[in-house]
Amino acid sequence: MSICDKSAIVGIANTEFSKNSGRSELQLAAEAVRDALKDAGLSPADVDGMTTFTLDNTDEIELARAVGIGDLTFYSRVPHGGGAATGLVHQAVMAVASGMAECVVCYRALNGRSGHRYSSGVSGPLLTADAIHWGWYTPYGLMTPASWVAMYSQRYMHLTTDCQDAMFEIAQAQRDYAVRNPAAFFYEQPFSREDYDQAKKIVSPLKLLDCCQESDGGSAVIITTAERARDLRHTPVAIKGVGQAAAANMESMTSFYRPEIAAIPSMDIAAREAYQQSGLSAADIDAAVIYDAFTPIVLWQLESWGFCEPYTAPQFVLDGAFRPDGRLPTNTHGGQLSEAYIHGVNGVVEAAKLVRGDSVNQPAKTVDHVLVTSGVGVPTGGALLGKL
Numbered sequence: 172m173s174i175c176d177k178s179a180i181v182g183i184a185n186t187e188f189s190k191n192s193g194r195s196e197l198q199l200a201a202e203a204v205r206d207a208l209k210d211a212g213l214s215p216a217d218v219d220g221m222t223t224f225t226l227d228n229t230d231e232i233e234l235a236r237a238v239g240i241g242d243l244t245f246y247s248r249v250p251h252g253g254g255a256a257t258g259l260v261h262q263a264v265m266a267v268a269s270g271m272a273e274c275v276v277c278y279r280a281l282n283g284r285s286g287h288r289y290s291s292g293v294s295g296p297l298l299t300a301d302a303i304h305w306g307w308y309t310p311y312g313l314m315t316p317a318s319w320v321a322m323y324s325q326r327y328m329h330l331t332t333d334c335q336d337a338m339f340e341i342a343q344a345q346r347d348y349a350v351r352n353p354a355a356f357f358y359e360q361p362f363s364r365e366d367y368d369q370a371k372k373i374v375s376p377l378k379l380l381d382c383c384q385e386s387d388g389g390s391a392v393i394i395t396t397a398e399r400a401r402d403l404r405h406t407p408v409a410i411k412g413v414g415q416a417a418a419a420n421m422e423s424m425t426s427f428y429r430p431e432i433a434a435i436p437s438m439d440i441a442a443r444e445a446y447q448q449s450g451l452s453a454a455d456i457d458a459a460v461i462y463d464a465f466t467p468i469v470l471w472q473l474e475s476w477g478f479c480e481p482y483t484a485p486q487f488v489l490d491g492a493f494r495p496d497g498r499l500p501t502n503t504h505g506g507q508l509s510e511a512y513i514h515g516v517n518g519v520v521e522a523a524k525l526v527r528g529d530s531v532n533q534p535a536k537t538v539d540h541v542l543v544t545s546g547v548g549v550p551t552g553g554a555l556l557g558k559l
Contacts, residue, residue, distance in 0.1 A: 182211025182393030188511035199389035200280035220245035220272030253546020256515025280389030337485035349505025414444030417550035453477035
């Protein structure tokens with residue numbers, strides 16, 4: 172059964188983004204869901220499904236009671252941190268397309284700066300399956316997401332040219348979008364190449380401006396049937412295809428024993444699945460929201476989704492592809508680097524805005540199809556959105 176055009180995003184919302192929200196994660200989630208339902212022109216009583224991250228601290232039933240949602244016939248959680256961003260869409264689409272639910276709320280809320288800080292890595296009394304394999308790396312200082320991604324990045328830089336320049340271009344292009352986005356944490360705060368070069372070193376080759384923020388905030392997306400979507404407030408944003416994958420011999424963030432670590436086979440598989448479902452190809456994609464926990468991972472994803480050949484993404488970016496008049500305007504909200512880090516769900520919100528035509532940085536060209544991806548280094552995925 173094809174899922175193409177069987178469901179659509181009809182409501183989207185973000186809370187404000189900050190470093191200290193001053194309220195609980197439950198309240199952030201409730202505000203985002205309330206506003207997304209209002210955006211759709213739906214009421215809490217219309218919702219019969221919910222999906223979120225395994226890492227989210229807000230239980231579905233507590234959020235449902237807080238917002239006024241009634242009976243639920245579907246609920247699920249997606250693991251692997253940022254790899255779950257489009258996994259929420261994946262779960263909601265399957266529920267709607269199969270008839271298990273008619274209206275599904277996808278949400279993520281976190282106090283990622285004032286509460287648990289996601290940059291802290293694996294320090295602390297962890298005893299999990301992931302901690303077993305991390306135990307081989309932590310004695311050598313590989314304890315944080317930045318350190319793990321740095322390993323892949325060094326290998327990728329060895330195989331490419333101009334990678335550091337491309338990393339700067341990604342960071343600055345996204346900051347330039349954020350400068351024009353009043354909702355972004357770095358609104359009206361540009362930076363120069365000198366600022367980038369002199370920024371604090373995190374772990375080579377990553378500098379401070381190569382790394383995403385730690386943010387407080389919440390995001391929510393409402394997905395329902397295509398039939399119902401046509402009668403609601405906004406232009407429906409159809410889900411054309413959505414892929415999810417965990418490639419063989421997968422480890423969480425540290426799959427360092429594969430034949431080649433400067434590649435992301437899980438994203439390759441997810442891209443193939445989504446393209447097959449949709450009948451689209453890279454040539455059909457007009458804009459993108461690419462998961463940007465760190466600048467180098469954006470480059471690898473461009474290759475996975477077929478925008479350029481392996482190890483040529485730096486030149487693709489340096490040719491101005493991400494800019495408003497470029498081949499692939501990307502992370503037009505500022506991304507996780509410069510808008511906020513809501514584990515990529517604010518990226519799903521932005522992708523829907525691009526299709527609807529109401530992004531604050533809407534490209535001048537017609538945007539019919541948009542790619543949005545999840546985090547890499549973990550089991551991951553991506554979705555292709557378009558007009559219904």
